[in-house]
Amino acid sequence: MGMSDTVTFHYRMPDGETGPEYQTKDLDCECAFNEISSEGRLMRWPDDADEPAETGFDGCITVCARQCYHLYFEQGTLTWIEVCPQGDRRWPFEPARFMADQG
DSSP states (O other): OOOOOEEEEOBOOOTOOOOOOOSSSSOOOOSEEEEEOOBBBBEOOTTOOOEEEEEOEEEEEESSSSSEEEEEEETTTEEEEETTTTTTTTEEEEEBOOOOOOO
């Protein structure tokens, strides 16, 4: 199995999945830790930092756990979520569906 990055996203997905940890090969594939904030910003945890750093990511990443999702970012903010393999159906990112860290 190849290297992948972890994306933590405390969010109730459109199909009810609550993650919160997903894997992706669409970022740097350096076994890095990332998270999506309650505002929908993709953040990366640097190895030597106490706080995540803004990535400014623009584009689409696919994240997978039990189910896979396409996450669409525009100007650094998550705008759409697509459940794979449901095709063209997209749901808008809704901050109200964000779930507080349950750890």
